[in-house]
Amino acid sequence: MFLPAGSQDQIGHLLDRKAKVYQLFRKVAKKRAYKPIETPVVEYAETFTNKHVGMAFHTLLKWFDRDGEIEVLRPDWTTAIARALVNQDPKQLKWFYQGSVYRQDKDGIESNQAGIEIIRSEPLFGEIESLFFAVEFLNQTQIDEYLIELGHTGIYEAIIAPLQLSHQAENKLRQAMHDKQTDVVQRLTASNPDVSEQLHALIHAYGDKEVLVAFKEKYQSHLELTAIIEHLLQLINVLNQLGINDVIVDLGRVKELPYYSGTMFRGYIKDSGQSCFSGGRYDSLYHQFDQKISAVGLAFDVDILAEHIKDETQPRRVCLLASEATHVVAELKSQSYQDEIVDIVYQQDLTIEYDEVIDLRNEGSD
Structure with a gap:
C-alpha cells in the first residue's frame, strides 16, 4: 500500500532525535514556569479562515461533518490556543504546547512543532521572554550556531498607509514584498513614487543594527517609525547583554498572516540556512473575541531541530x-x-x- 503525497513513515534515529527535542523543550518550559496546553487535532475551518486569522482555505485538510459543517485537521497552534485561552484564568500568562500541525502548502502534510504563548503581559516583557526562551532552549539542544532575525509589521504598514489600497491590491503588494520582487512592488506602487522609493529601500534594509541606526536617522521626523526602531534596538541590546551577538534585522519583512501585529522573530541554523523558529506579536488575533489582549509567542520547527541535534552517547x-x-x-x-x-x-x-x-x-x- 502507498501513502498519500506528503505523508511518510519515520523510524529509528530520527524519531529518537524528535523525542529528545520534545523532552528538552518541555524541560525548559517547565523550568521557566510555563503551563502545558493541548487543543484538539480536529477543529472547525472557520476558526482558521475568518478575517482575523486569514488562513487560505485551500491549504487546509478538510471534510464535512455529519451536520454539514467543515472540519479541518489543526493547521495552526496559535489560533487554536487563542480560542482555548480566551476564557482561561488570566493569572496564568505563560503556556507551552507540543504536537503536529497539518497543511497542504508545504513539502509534508504533517509538521511537528513545539511552542510558547505569552498573553496578558507587558509587551516588552513578553517579547524579551520569548527570545530568551529561544536562546535557552537552543543552548539545551547544543545547537549554538544560529542567527536571530527581528522585524516589525508596523514599518511596512506605516509606509504604505498613503496608498489607501484595496484589500486585494494590498495582498498582492504584501506578497511581492515577501518575495522581494522589486519590479512588482514598483509596478504596484507606481501611482506614488515616494512610497515606491521607500518600499524599494525597505526591501534592502537587511543586516545588523547599523541598518536600524541609518533607518532611524532617515525617518527621524516620523514618530511612529522611530518608536519602532527604538523598540527593535532595545531587543537587540538585551540579546547582546545576554551574550547573543548574531542578531540581524529585516525591515522589509511582512507578516504572512493577518494576526501578526508588531515585532516578528525568526531563528536560522547557520550552516543550512533553515528556519528553526518563528513567531512574534499577535494582539489582533483576540479581536475576533471582542477582547483586547496582549499576546506574543514563537514556535520551533521540531523536524528541523531533529536534523541538527547531536545524537546522545549510545549506552552499552x-x-x-x-x-x-x-x-x-x-x-x-x-x-x-x-x-x-x-x-x-x-x-x-x-x-x-x-x-x-x-x-x-x-x-x-x-
Whole structure:
C-alpha cells in the first residue's frame, strides 16, 4: 500500500532525535514556569479562515461533518490556543504546547512543532521572554550556531498607509514584498513614487543594527517609525547583554498572516540556512473575541531541530541468550542492568553488535 503525497513513515534515529527535542523543550518550559496546553487535532475551518486569522482555505485538510459543517485537521497552534485561552484564568500568562500541525502548502502534510504563548503581559516583557526562551532552549539542544532575525509589521504598514489600497491590491503588494520582487512592488506602487522609493529601500534594509541606526536617522521626523526602531534596538541590546551577538534585522519583512501585529522573530541554523523558529506579536488575533489582549509567542520547527541535534552517547548493548525454559531467568537478569540496552533473544543475530553476550539457555539445568 502507498501513502498519500506528503505523508511518510519515520523510524529509528530520527524519531529518537524528535523525542529528545520534545523532552528538552518541555524541560525548559517547565523550568521557566510555563503551563502545558493541548487543543484538539480536529477543529472547525472557520476558526482558521475568518478575517482575523486569514488562513487560505485551500491549504487546509478538510471534510464535512455529519451536520454539514467543515472540519479541518489543526493547521495552526496559535489560533487554536487563542480560542482555548480566551476564557482561561488570566493569572496564568505563560503556556507551552507540543504536537503536529497539518497543511497542504508545504513539502509534508504533517509538521511537528513545539511552542510558547505569552498573553496578558507587558509587551516588552513578553517579547524579551520569548527570545530568551529561544536562546535557552537552543543552548539545551547544543545547537549554538544560529542567527536571530527581528522585524516589525508596523514599518511596512506605516509606509504604505498613503496608498489607501484595496484589500486585494494590498495582498498582492504584501506578497511581492515577501518575495522581494522589486519590479512588482514598483509596478504596484507606481501611482506614488515616494512610497515606491521607500518600499524599494525597505526591501534592502537587511543586516545588523547599523541598518536600524541609518533607518532611524532617515525617518527621524516620523514618530511612529522611530518608536519602532527604538523598540527593535532595545531587543537587540538585551540579546547582546545576554551574550547573543548574531542578531540581524529585516525591515522589509511582512507578516504572512493577518494576526501578526508588531515585532516578528525568526531563528536560522547557520550552516543550512533553515528556519528553526518563528513567531512574534499577535494582539489582533483576540479581536475576533471582542477582547483586547496582549499576546506574543514563537514556535520551533521540531523536524528541523531533529536534523541538527547531536545524537546522545549510545549506552552499552547487552544480549541475553535465553530459551523458553529460561526466559524468566533472563527477564530477572535484565532488571539488574540500569543504563544498558538489554536485548533478550532466543537466537543471536550476528549482524547486531553487542558489547556483551550472556548465554542463559542452560541456566538452572543439571
